[in-house]
Amino acid sequence: MPPDMRIQTALLKGVLGCAAAVLTVALGAGDARAQALLVERLPGGTRLVLVNQPLADATTLAWPEISVDGESAGRLTTGRLTLAAEVEAVFKQAEDEELAGLAPPVIVAVGGVSAVELYALLERVIGDRPPAPVVRPVTTALVEGGLDRRLGAQGSDAMLRLEILLPPLGDRRRSSIEVLWDLMPLLLADVVPGLQSRVEGPLGILEGRVDADNAEQTVGELRLELARFASDPSLQGDDVAEARRRLQVRRYALLEEHPEGAERVLENWLAGGEDAVRELVFGIQSVTLASVRDAAAGWLPLHPGRAQLILPPRGFNPRFAAGPQIERWDNDLNAAILERAGAPLTVVCLRPVLVPDLDGEVTAVVLARLARELRSAQNRPGFVRVRTTPPLIEIAGPADGFGELMEQLTNAYLAVVADSAPVVGTGDEAHRRALDLMAGLLGVTETEDVSPASLLQPGNLALGVVAADAEAAAETLNKFWLMDLADAGTANVQSMPAVPRTRMAAPGDTSVLVVALEMSFGGNESVSLVLGELLASRSRGLWSGSRVDILYPYIPGRSLLLLELASRGTVHEVERSMAIEWPKLTAPTNEAELASVKARVASSASAEMSGVAGHARRCAAVAAGASRWHQPAEFELEILTVGSEIVNGLLKSFSELATLETTGA
Structure with a gap:
């Protein structure tokens, strides 16, 4: 401590009798012009905090000011000659009875005032008045991690x-x-x-x-x-x-700033x-x-x-971002490529456009062969999945691995597409025959079983892609898939029967009846999903002990749902059971019933379209012509705003079961 500081400390101890006075030097122990800190207690208990700056000519005092309205910061900036008069004017005895006899809990002084002079002045003005309670500032906790x-x-x-x-x-x-x-x-x-x-x-x-x-x-x-x-x-x-x-x-x-310096010291003290x-x-x-x-x-x-x-x-909401770019090559392959530079993955979704089986099970068997080739490859993708509704295959890789992913898919595709052996569906025979009859009635199937060669022709495929660079992805697709695959497989075309059958015998004690519910409008996807969920929720309470499924087949140019009822007994008995409950199934709905249905559909659709894979599936649907492009939030809003008048109009058009197309086995 420099000699002049020791003298000042000794003077304070002798004159004020304050053995607890603390005097410290900043900016180097040998600097005689350094600032010093004094913390002292006045006779009444008020704290005096002085930051002395020898080169300063002004002094600012700051303190928590007590008033009937609460507590606020008081401050006073003064020069050397007016210090005493202004301090006396500010700290005179309060006239308000509620505040009489109280002094500030702390007085902060920053500037060139002498410690001895300021202490003596405040001791005379404030005397032995007790300090008011200290009110610490209340800070709002920061919720971190979000x-x-x-x-x-x-x-x-x-x-x-x-x-x-x-x-x-x-x-x-x-x-x-x-x-x-x-x-x-x-x-x-x-x-x-x-x-x-x-x-x-x-x-x-x-x-x-x-x-x-x-x-x-x-x-x-x-x-x-x-x-x-x-x-x-x-x-x-x-x-x-x-x-x-x-x-x-x-x-x-x-x-050195007045009054900011004193206010900062007061803030720290409080x-x-x-x-x-x-x-x-x-x-x-x-x-x-x-x-x-x-x-x-x-x-x-x-x-x-x-x-x-x-x-x-x-960037805030991808619905403001550009949608996928649509590519169509000379071999009739369609692709929708969505550019998302920030995506953690690159995903490719391959989807057949026209499928011969309305439930997608046979098509999924063909796609499972493609998945097996991918999984057995030495450099296999990290993620491969086959879905049945609708039938498609998804593969995913790292964000910068689109080229490698397409090479793996191309190799697996070439290994499978050359197979012209028919694929036979498994499972319930009545279920399969009833759906095959409906497919023939709608004109979307062949009389022979499907094969990889007929199903996986480039003209019958749609690719949905999410990649970091759409232009580079299009070039990669052009490299691997712009090929003439006429020799790899030949589509089998058979003539359709002149009069399609609607009933067929099937082994077993269970019969299946399929009803086509064709909608007159141009295929509004949100209305179809809401109507399908409404029928599914109602049917669960109508045919106990039976299985009821709602199918959403994609048939270009048509918009329809299929209701499938499987129950023990003959086809005639199943038809009679359906006719009895049909008026309840197609009865008009109300907003209360429809609200819960729309909420379930919106949640399910949002989950289906969420993430990189969900966007790739949506792109594949766009490339196939089965849907238009919209973001999950936009589609969710569209579902939630489906009106009861539209749904009731469709229910009314389905009310006469005898007028609808049906098949059974």
């Missing part, structure tokens, strides 16, 4: 804002973390170029521009880098020393007491590379912060 997405202006860049709770003001790690925060733009330049960092109250804030398509991935990378800063080799001692000097100058400059004030004035001097690493290791992994993404309309 991610908020907000809509930005059209054409704007995507912005990332990450708020992280910093150590409390009195915590010895606070200065080390603030030094680290100053280094964030340098240390995180590879993750977010142009990142900006600042400290606002209890929060450390990081802001920067990011790629809208990879914004959420960038948030994850940023949090990961913050959690492992303690072992980051790019954090060097020279950088820490330079950042410490910058922060030291920043704090010293803040304390938040953390004397420790918080000392941390503000002197804590920066003890920051080293080791202290920064220790603070980062002990604090940042436990505080992932709250992230906020401000995205342009295209």
Whole structure:
């Protein structure tokens, strides 16, 4: 401690009789012009916190001001000559009876005033009045770990804002973390170029521009880098020393501002007491590379912060983004390619357009052969799945592996498509025969069993693709699938019977009746799904002990549902049972019944279209002509707004069972 500081401390002890006075020097022990901190107690108990700056000519006093309306910050900025008069005017005895006899709990002074002069002045003005209770500020806890997405202006860049709770003001790690925060733009330049960092109250804030398509991935990378800063080799001692000097100058400059310096000291005292004030004035001097690493290791992994993404309309909601681009090649192969740069996977969905079996089971057997070839390959895809409603096959790979994925699919396809052996469906014979009769009645099947060669012709295939680059994906498809496969397999074409049959005998004691419910409108998908779910929910309570299925076959140019009833007995008995309950099945609905149906359909449709695979399935449906492109949220809204008048109109058109096309076995 410099000699003049020792003299001042001794003078305070002798004149004021305050053995607990604390005097500390900042910015180097040998600097005679350094700022000093005095923490003293007035006779009545009020705390006096003085940050003395020898080169300052003005002084600002700040204190929690007590009033009948609550507590607010009072402040007074004055020069040397007017100090006594203005302090006396401000701290005179309160006239309000409720406040009479109370003094502020703490008075903060920052500036050039002498400690002896200020203490004597406040002792005379305030006397032994007891201090009012201290009201600590109430801070709202930061809910960390979340991610908020907000809509930005059209054409704007995507912005990332990450708020992280910093150590409390009195915590010895606070200065080390603030030094680290100053280094964030340098240390995180590879993750977010142009990142900006600042400290606002209890929060450390990081802001920067990011790629809208990879914004959420960038948030994850940023949090990961913050959690492992303690072992980051790019954090060097020279950088820490330079950042410490910058922060030291920043704090010293803040304390020279009037009244901001005193208000900041008061804020720290109310938040953390004397420790918080000392941390503000002197804590920066003890920051080293080791202290920064220790603070980062002990604090940042436990505080992932709250992230906020401000995205342009295209990035905020994919419904604003462009839909898939449709490609059609000379071999009549159709593909819908959706570009999503931020997708974690690339997915290809292959779907036959016209299928000979209305339930998709036989077609799924053919696709299962394709899946077997894919799974048995040496470089097999990471994900292969076959679905039956509608029949399709999905394969997925890494985001940058579309070319490899298409090569694997092409090799498996060439191995399967050359097979012209018929595929025979398995399962309930009556079920299969009744559906085959309906397929013949609708004109969508052949008289012979289907084969891979006839089903997998390029002209009968639709591809749905989700890839990072649509143009590159189209070039890859052109490379692998622009081929003449006439020699690989030949479609089998047979003549249809002149008069289609509607009834056929089948072994077993169960009969199946299939009813075609053809809708007069142009195939509104949302209405079809709502109507199908309504019929399915009603039928469960009408035919106990029987199996009822609603099928949604895709037949170009037609929009229909199939109701299949399987029950013990002859076909005639099943027909009679259906006729008895048919008026209940097709009775008009009301908004209450329809609301629950629409909610179930909307949830199911949203789940079906969700994610990368869901988007690929939707693209395949678009390429096949079975659907139009819309995002899950848009389709969900379309389902929820289906009106009862439309559904009741269709139910009325189905009310006469005798007028509908039926097949049985």
